[in-house]
Amino acid sequence: MLKSDLRKQALKQRRELDDQTFSQLNNLLLKQFKTLNFSTVKSIHVFLPILENNEPNTFLIIDWLQAQYPAxxxxxxxxxxxxxxxxSYLFAGKxxxxxxxxxxxxxxxAILFDGVPDMVLVPLxxxxxxxxxxxxxKGFYDRFLQNxxxxxxxxxxxxxxxxxxDVHLNDIRLDKCITPNGIVKFDAV
Structure with missing residues (x-):
């Protein structure tokens, strides 16, 4: 499918989620996220959600990271x-x-972060x-991840x-994608 069609389809799917289903999906995303290896991670770039658009609620991830991995x-x-x-800025609280x-x-x-995060959670x-x-x-994340x-x-x-x-030359591939049902890993090209 073309990106424009996929975009419309995904936005429609999100709009149709009721509050209970949306909450369940986010809790399952968090459960999968918790299984990642954080042993070498010193910094994580986390996108902030437009909750009105039913984007994944990354505040759940932020809260869990602050409690479990305060460093x-x-x-x-x-x-x-x-x-x-x-x-990028250091998260200074909601x-x-x-x-x-x-x-x-x-x-x-917040204070500007001038390093390279060890992990970037990418919206999609x-x-x-x-x-x-x-x-x-808009290509924000493709430019951000480019170099x-x-x-x-x-x-x-x-x-x-x-x-x-319709993948473009400048489109950056993910290493993994977390879904409510698991983690999809992608082979290097």
């Missing part, structure tokens, strides 16, 4: 829509967050068996699809 630095993004680039014009929570007074609407993903189409060595892990409320037909 791991949690890094969150702030987007510059003029340049389509993102900056009170520091304010929704931007697209309803994405962003840090306000759909993903295929090769590790390619469909996002909202860094890190674990790239998608979070999806839905299962893998066969193939995205």
């Amino acid at each position: 791991i630095k949690i890094v969150v993004p702030k987007a510059d829509f003029a340049t389509s680039l993102m900056s 009170a520091d967050l304010q929704n931007n014009r697209y309803q994405i929570p962003e840090p306000q007074k 609407l759909a993903f295929d068996k090769k590790g390619y993903r469909v996002g909202y189409g 860094i060595e890190t674990q790239k892990i998608g979070l999806s409320l839905f299962e893998v699809i066969d193939e995205i037909n």
Whole structure:
């Protein structure tokens, strides 16, 4: 399928989730996330969800990481829509967050993180068996991940699809994708 069709389909699927199903799927995502190996992880970049759009609730992951791995630095993004680039900030708590014009929570007074996170949780609407993903189409994460060595892990409320037909040269492949039913690993190309 084409990205535009997959995007429409995934957004429709998300809108149709009732509160109970959405909560169950997020709890299953967290359960799968807990099985990852954190022994060498010093920092994790976590996207912040637009909960009104039924995006995976990464606040559950942040809360769990803070309780279980307090030494791991949690890094969150702030987007510059003029340049389509993102900056990373140390997570300073939910009170520091304010929704931007697209309803994405962003840090306000947090400290800039200038390192490379050991793991990046990547937002997506759909993903295929090769590790390619469909996002909202602005390319923020493809640019962000372009020149860094890190674990790239998608979070999806839905299962893998066969193939995205219009993958571009600049599309960055995931290493893994967590779904409510398991973790899909992708072979190196």
